[in-house]
Amino acid sequence: MRRPVGTAVVIAAALTLAGCGADSSANTSAKPELKVTGAYMPAPIMDTMAAGFFTVTNSGGADTLTSVTSDLSDDVTLHSTQGGAMNEEKSFAIPADGTLAFASGGNHLMFEKLTHKPQEGEKVSLELHFAKTGTVKISMPVKSATYNPKTGH
Known part of the structure; x- marks a missing residue:
């Protein structure tokens, strides 16, 4: 049982980090003001x-x-x-x-x-x-x- 919980934690952490990366670069393709x-x-x-x-x-x-x-x-x-x-x-x-x-x-x-x-x-x-x-x-x-x-x- 511990293995699936550990895997879930790693996947959740990876998705969170991927989300952060997307947010921080979101403005690079935005129109300059x-x-x-x-x-x-x-x-x-x-x-x-x-x-x-x-x-x-x-x-x-x-x-x-x-x-x-x-x-x-x-x-x-x-x-x-x-x-x-x-x-x-x-x-x-x-x-x-x-x-x-x-x-x-x-x-x-x-x-x-x-x-x-x-x-x-x-x-x-x-x-x-x-x-x-x-x-x-x-x-x-x-x-x-x-x-x-x-x-x-």
């Missing part, structure tokens, strides 16, 4: 190059930022910073129910060969291109060259 916040560009010091920052919050399934376009530059690239070294990236994954941060000293956009040098107070139009969501248009305000979002200055 992206929100872009905190976008800003420090006023560039040089006439030819600028950086951009923002945060993507995802309350749905996983997605990937594949590129960024802007009328400010035909050459907008995605970069990561690791150990003080800047690396150009082809894309950035945005996890299900997660965030992707572009912040000073970390991931960032590089705008090269600017059509003009944007001034503080100006707004730069961007199109963020995602693998699943498609194109999301945002307006990136130009802040002071020393702007720090943590202090607001």
Whole structure:
């Protein structure tokens, strides 16, 4: 009699674990729900190059930022910073129910060969291109060259 009870316990445990696994991955195939916040560009010091920052919050399934376009530059690239070294990236994954941060000293956009040098107070139009969501248009305000979002200055 003990054997069937033990087998039943093992089967019940396996079904419970299988159920947990299915629940934890359920959102990976769900539609991404992206929100872009905190976008800003420090006023560039040089006439030819600028950086951009923002945060993507995802309350749905996983997605990937594949590129960024802007009328400010035909050459907008995605970069990561690791150990003080800047690396150009082809894309950035945005996890299900997660965030992707572009912040000073970390991931960032590089705008090269600017059509003009944007001034503080100006707004730069961007199109963020995602693998699943498609194109999301945002307006990136130009802040002071020393702007720090943590202090607001």
